[in-house]
Amino acid sequence: MTDEAPKIPERDHRELSFAVPCTSCEAWTERRIGPRGTALPTSVTCGACGTPRPLDLPGHVDGEGALDGCPACGYHTLCIQKDVNPKLGVAIVVVVFAAMLLAGLTIPQLVVGLVVLAVADWLLMAAVVKRFLLCYRCKAQFRGFPPGPRCRPFDLATWEAHDPPAGEPP
Ligand SMILES: [Zn+2]
Ligand SMILES: [Zn+2]
Structure with a gap:
């Protein structure tokens, strides 16, 4: 294992956005943050039941805008997933x-x-293939952030070591 952050193409998502599952009703809430440099939210309110969930984005994004660790659940490793439609x-x-x-x-x-x-x-x-960052533990998804040093390409064994996702991702 190396300490070098995996490279992702520059054209990746210009707009920052994220999708997190609700801890109470399991519905997914997707939010656009805006272009890089926009103030990062510190919580998200479930679009289905209104339950707020803390989201420590500012604490997980470094000066260059790279995201490391999960802002929703605090898990240390995010995986880098292909985002195709x-x-x-x-x-x-x-x-x-x-x-x-x-x-x-x-x-x-x-x-x-x-x-x-x-x-x-x-x-x-x-x-047009893009990549996004996905939390192994809570399955939260983050788009538009370059991966931080602890982000890793998707690993099935790690994925299966965690509980299956709550509900279907958007
Ligand atoms: Zn909810
Ligand atoms: Zn998480």
Whole structure:
């Protein structure tokens, strides 16, 4: 294990945001904080039942804006997860394919179109893939923060050592 923080691309989420599960009703509350430099919240109120939950963001973000440790439950290690939206890619493929059918292309033209589409889809996914930080213990998610020195790439064994998540993430 090295002490070097894993690198994530600069284009990652420009807007800071987070999602935390409620300790009382287990509903997820998602909040946008704003661009880097915005004042960080110190608590979050559940959108479903109104229960406040302390969130020590200022205490876990360093001078460079990197997040280390979980502001919601205090767990020391956050994992770095890929943040992809597979539905978006599928929707684009379906829409373009329908458009090609409507345009009355021949079968060979359709095949070429599909290959081009698959390549374009792959390039798009590679370009827009983002990462977020996820707490192993309480499953809180934080977007837009560079990972601090104790953040680690996702590790299934560590994940399974903790309780399953409360409710479904947003
Ligand atoms: Zn709640
Ligand atoms: Zn946590």
